[in-house]
Amino acid sequence: KAGVTQTPRYLIKTRGQQVTLSCSPISGHRSVSWYQQTPGQGLQFLFEYFSETQRNKGNFPGRFSGRQFSNSRSEMNVSTLELGDSALYLCASSSTWDRVGETQYFGPGTRLLVL
Amino acid sequence: AQSVTQLGSHVSVSEGALVLLRCNYSSSVPPYLFWYVQYPNQGLQLLLKYTTGATLVKGINGFEAEFKKSETSFHLTKPSAHMSDAAEYFCAVFNNQGGKLIFGQGTELSVKP
Numbered sequence: 001k002a003g004v005t006q007t008p009r010y011l012i013k014t015r016g017q018q019v020t021l022s023c024s025p026i027s028g029h030r031s032v033s034w035y036q037q038t039p040g041q042g043l044q045f046l047f048e049y050f051s052e053t054q055r056n057k058g059n060f061p062g063r064f065s066g067r068q069f070s071n072s073r074s075e076m077n078v079s080t081l082e083l084g085d086s087a088l089y090l091c092a093s094s095s096t097w098d099r100v101g102e103t104q105y106f107g108p109g110t111r112l113l114v115l
Numbered sequence: 116a117q118s119v120t121q122l123g124s125h126v127s128v129s130e131g132a133l134v135l136l137r138c139n140y141s142s143s144v145p146p147y148l149f150w151y152v153q154y155p156n157q158g159l160q161l162l163l164k165y166t167t168g169a170t171l172v173k174g175i176n177g178f179e180a181e182f183k184k185s186e187t188s189f190h191l192t193k194p195s196a197h198m199s200d201a202a203e204y205f206c207a208v209f210n211n212q213g214g215k216l217i218f219g220q221g222t223e224l225s226v227k228p
Contacts, residue, residue, distance in 0.1 A: 004158070006158075033214075033215060033216075035216075042218060042220045042221060043205065043207075043218040045215040045217075048214055048215060055214055056214045056215055058215070092159075102209075103149075103161060103164060104216060105161065106151070106158040106160070107158050108156075108158045109157075109158050
């Protein structure tokens, strides 16, 4: 099975712009989670989608949003970019969301640099 | 609330030496614990996980971890380090209420020849 794929892998934007990142989960997986990784804050949960519905959301401002399509692919959007949004954005997929301890499989990430 | 603490942001060992990466958790419910590894410019790869049952969990690449409830620990070990083990290692607990992983700050492992 192919793993989780994320596009693009690298992105450079300027402050005030918006960006959309894409994630394709492992075939058959219906849950997609997004995490932000920075040197200062570490790995932080952004949100999680299952069957096109946002099930859980982390403590991030409303500039961060996402969606999931019927084929389970997911996108996240960040509007009005700030320098502090520079990070590695990781997507993870799992087969379901409500089975406790379900393994999340991570993609390679999209590295976003905001200038 | 659940949390994870990894003791030591950087650990250095010699090739062939024992690897011990420490992880302590806080959880009011039975925890589901994970160890992930991240190589440079890559995502996270699952090493092993503990859900229920046997407290000694074996993972990939010769790593294992032992769940000790009395010590609220889930330390990662490998008997003999290899140069290819150099990476960053993350311990995480699954948050039942939020459906998310809560990660420790990570431990960077260096392996000296």
